[in-house]
Amino acid sequence: xxxxxxxxxxxxxxxxxxxxxxxxxxxxxxxxxxxxxxxxxxxxxxxxxxxxxxxxxxxxxxxxxxxxxxxxxxxxxxxxxxxxxxxxx
Numbered sequence: 001x002x003x004x005x006x007x008x009x010x011x012x013x014x015x016x017x018x019x020x021x022x023x024x025x026x027x028x029x030x031x032x033x034x035x036x037x038x039x040x041x042x043x044x045x046x047x048x049x050x051x052x053x054x055x056x057x058x059x060x061x062x063x064x065x066x067x068x069x070x071x072x073x074x075x076x077x078x079x080x081x082x083x084x085x086x087x088x089x
Contacts, residue, residue: 003015
């Protein structure tokens, strides 16, 4: 990018500005409609119910986290008894 310097340059605010050609190549791309197409596809899939249910996945993750935390604070004999009742190891 051409915007190089030392930490002292950063502290002084004298790094400089990136090269215009570098900016054009890496950031300022022409609008080609890809974002519009992607958003349209996402909206279509959402309306058709084809997207994953993130809310239920979030609740499952929270439930598993709570369960793991409970296991760490529960006395070992109680965990062993619970596992025997459930038939798990």
